[in-house]
Amino acid sequence: MAEGRVDYRLQRRVALDNLSVASRALEQHCDAHPELLRAAKHLGEPRGEDCPVCDEVELVSLHYAFLQNGPKSQGGRVVEPARLARYAERHGDLLVYEVEVCRGCHWNHLVSQRSVRRPARAVGTA
Numbered sequence: 001m002a003e004g005r006v007d008y009r010l011q012r013r014v015a016l017d018n019l020s021v022a023s024r025a026l027e028q029h030c031d032a033h034p035e036l037l038r039a040a041k042h043l044g045e046p047r048g049e050d051c052p053v054c055d056e057v058e059l060v061s062l063h064y065a066f067l068q069n070g071p072k073s074q075g076g077r078v079v080e081p082a083r084l085a086r087y088a089e090r091h092g093d094l095l096v097y098e099v100e101v102c103r104g105c106h107w108n109h110l111v112s113q114r115s116v117r118r119p120a121r122a123v124g125t126a
């Protein structure tokens with residue numbers, strides 16, 4: 001189900017290193033879109049890890065699911081990880097981006113991307 005996962009942890013560390021070098025970068029990285037913040041507030045799942053930037057607020061995760069065969073203009077939908085398989089079953093193959101967000105200082109970072117395949121059995125039964 002979770003194949004082709006790409007981990008962006010290294011990029012995260014690099015981003016954090018850059019933060020410590022240039023304080024100006026803080027603004028650049030803490031640019032969470034209002035929609036992202038709203039989703040984080042209502043749908044974010046605690047990561048059990050404090051924000052690496054402000055060190056005050058626990059990070060939350062959001063999983064954005066995009067239809068692989070859908071129009072590119074179509075925005076991703078926030079889907080709980082436990083519901084991704086069912087979502088794929090109903091809508092088709094998905095590309096899922098996990099984003100971590102700080103609801104305090106608005107730090108946000110792409111944690112990983114992976115594809116979730118629609119279960120073969122479900123094809124044509126919708």
Ligand SMILES: [Zn+2]
Binds near residue numbers: 057
């Ligand atoms: Zn923070």
